[in-house]
Amino acid sequence: MNIANVGPVTHRSWPATLHPGVVRVALLAESFLPHMNGVTGSVLHVLRHLAEAGHETLVIAPKAGDVTADLHGARAELLRSVPLPSYPEVRVVFARAARLGALLRDFGPDVVHLASPFVLGWQGLAAADALKIPSVAVYQTDVVAYAQKYGLPHATALVAGHVARLHRRATLTLAPSSASTRQLEELGVDRIRRWGRGVDAERFAPERRDDAWRERIAPQGQRIIGYVGRLAPEKQVDDLRALAGMPGTRLVIVGDGPSRPALQKAIPDAVFTGHLSGDTLASVMAGFDVFVHPGESETFGQTIQEALASGVPVVATGVGGPLDLVRSSVDGWLYKPGDLDDMRERVSDLVGDESKRRAFARAAREAMRGRTWEALTGDLVTHYQDAVALRRIDDNMLLRGGPRPSGLSASRTRGRWMRFVALGDSLTEGLCDASRMPAGQFRGWADRLAELLAHTSDVGPFRYANLAVRSRRVRHLIDEQIPAALALEPDLVSILIGANDLVGPAPVLPAIVAEVESAVRAVRRTGADVLLVTTFLPRRAAARLFARRFAAYNVELRRIAQEQGAILLDLEAVAEIGELPLWADDLVHLRSSGHRLVAYRAAEALGVPDAAALLGLDEALHADADVVRGGWLTRDALPWVWRRVRGRTAGDGIVPKHDGYVELPTRGDRESARTS
Template sequence: MLPSDLRVALFSGNYNYTRDGPTQALNLLVGHLLAQGTAVRVYAPTAATPAFRHNGDLVSVPSFALPGERGEYRLALGLPGAIRRDLAAFAPNIVHLSAPDPLGHRALSWARRRGLPAVASLHTRFETYLRYYRAGMLEPLLVAVQKRFYNRVDRVMPPAESMAAVIRGWGVTTPVTIWSRGIDHDRFTPARRDLAWRRGLGIGDDEVAVGFLGRVVKEKGLDVFAQVMAALRDGGVPARTLVVGEGPARDWFAGQVPDAVFAGFQSGDDLGRAVASMDLFFNPSVTETFGNVTLEAMAAGVPVVAARATGAVDLVEPGVTGFLVPPRDCDAYADAIARIVAEPDLRRSMGQAGHRKAAAFRWDTANQAVLDTYLEVARPAASRS
């Protein structure tokens, strides 16, 4: 079987209406597949104004905006007749599911009824989100739902071994292939560091810029971030928060960290400049399955202090490229950051070590692993033996 023999129906809860780590990974994957001659059709909710220009053919699935603080995201409840007819016309021979949402469940049932192979990738630890919205008591239920979903597919593709261990702990027995992530090494490099840009934001050359990078949402650990920065400020540590990104919790976060500098949403080479201009990257999130932002900081030569959680544990080498801290241990976070602030040589060596480690992460290699998995799962059973 050749890549050109594949016809992939990819289902996603978000493909182009909000820019985040999962959408970027999926779009890069589709670009790689198309370049190899694979036919791909994406089925996902859409919005009136896309966040960016997407790769490939996109079929809009009816959806509604989520209520409350996460109204920028949309939810599709199923596969209406028009979508089923489009699927029948496209005639996929493999289905890729990127989320265990209602659309993913309906698409999986559709594939199973037709005897089509199905694979699922993991991008977000949805069960951990509930902790930030006062619904933590529902976490076991959401884990059970995800366990059932991933046990119904032919292959699960987590982005790192730590996430593979998590789903095995849930009781998922489906075979696993790691779909790692890559980095744009021309964009994320220490060479893009720009002190003049920092000065324009009001950050002095003698201040250590502690960076936040990503969607400004509470589940990224913003409460812990704020408490740690307050402890550093009370301890006289010359650290300044630099926030790169936008999101619905921006105003709340600004109130919690009043001396923070908000650089707003950055993209392209401007994003590379913003990341390289940090002195330290702080990521207390426990919701990551991989942590693209952590890898971007490392590639830019920035040391990392992160939660000892999925994603970061696969990237950060404690004492070499940064420090890993027990989640929500604000004192330990503050101690780790204060040490890096106080020791410029350590900061420099950690940044250099992170840059070297990040060099091994390439998108072409990561996405080829997915294509190889498609070919293995999709080819007739008789040819596998």
């Protein structure tokens, strides 16, 4: 696709983060009004709640007819489209990238939201990339399964490849369920966040039940089994034939689609209402006694949520989106996929047991109370925030020549630690961080982190050791620091090392990585946790000489963290770490503000509450007053070269500043002191 004529945006620069206020969102929808389906419904809900929160929106979608619905102030650009021959409700837009680029440039969005992207979504993604706009791709339609259902085995691999490329290219992907998350991960997609769907719990409610409608549909008091959805092969509505003729029941099928004529012939006793929406649909849904959902390719299952909100127990296939919605034996049943006898038995169980059905109905309604579109749209804006930050990281990584990190952090909370040992080189020793320290002594990020961990502990004592020494390499980690650390029996060990190896002549990366992995493995075998920290560089021309080495090394550290169960502090993914004001005059070490940033990012990775907010407070209270002294060449560069020529390092003769544990006061200690 030719995107050469989509020039960069000049009237607007994309922020590193979205600040409180108006967010401008361009939504590209693969499907839109007047055709109503799950994608269209989700887009309309998002438009409404973004507008209510004061944000501005643009909708770019296929034109399929007149749109009279309320778009909640959104500007709409509906593009010429053609219907799929076998499925006219689905429209395909073949828009030029220049056209999409012009629309985006004119609107100036903070983020591009791709709703169930495939054709238009791919074109919009190309335009957004050319303009360097962050993109959020919402995975909502399992088109791979659809290709299989429609008997296109040769196209399935092509479709899967396209889906994988599209979502890997997007800045961030939102998946609605654990099943869809696993599916995307198997396709090699990274940066996946969970984002479900909201439900209108005011419209879909038990109070909407219409006894007069029930009397017309089931005049002999039969129990009503209902289905709501598109009548198409991928929905497997044909499976409902297994429920035909069930004693004392009436089957009601709500919806329309290409399979309707065949279904009416196959299930002649069922009631087919056609497409329903709004209050009419809510009233019919609340009139069901049991809702059945047979589709096996659902990424979520919005009608399941609506049934549950209506106080109707659900019987659904035990695969895909329903797994996250239906609590088997609590508010419904999950049956074995493809086992229609099991489906019929589960439905029969609820139809024949009124007390169980009522208990399931109460549990179903209660489960949906917190799943409002308002709350989900608030979460969506947070995901937009992540995408904006990640886009900036991606651009920086592209300049450095490395692959993009998988996310802002891979933080996990393990528990409370009481014995922390820091390993590494000058960065962990704390060189150039002389904040509130006697002359000739340094503080550093590890010292600051130890204080934060101690502060969050209710019991003591909290013990901390720092075995890091300037100029140390990975072989020193193996030969000296790991044995000394294990002797202290820590429950948390931080490892930040490798930079001195990587800036040396012709480093053997596999050997360095193998040694680091063996160090991590040795600590993890004791049951202690490891905080593994990626290396990073200042944003200066000279650093580009080593950028590819550092990027390749960090890729291996991420792998080690995942395979060995370490907690990853991915500083390479923190864009601001490269900014020169955070670096000392020698442009090799961090100054106090840089060490503060690392300490609080580490605390965040370890699950310390409100670490980001505490960083802002710390910066405000302890602004650096670093003074530049002398020239970098004579003060820093030439002494370093002279030491190398003589085969010496700055760490010769230096011993660790805390080679044994020091005790730090905990929050519990301070509270005890106040009460005594």
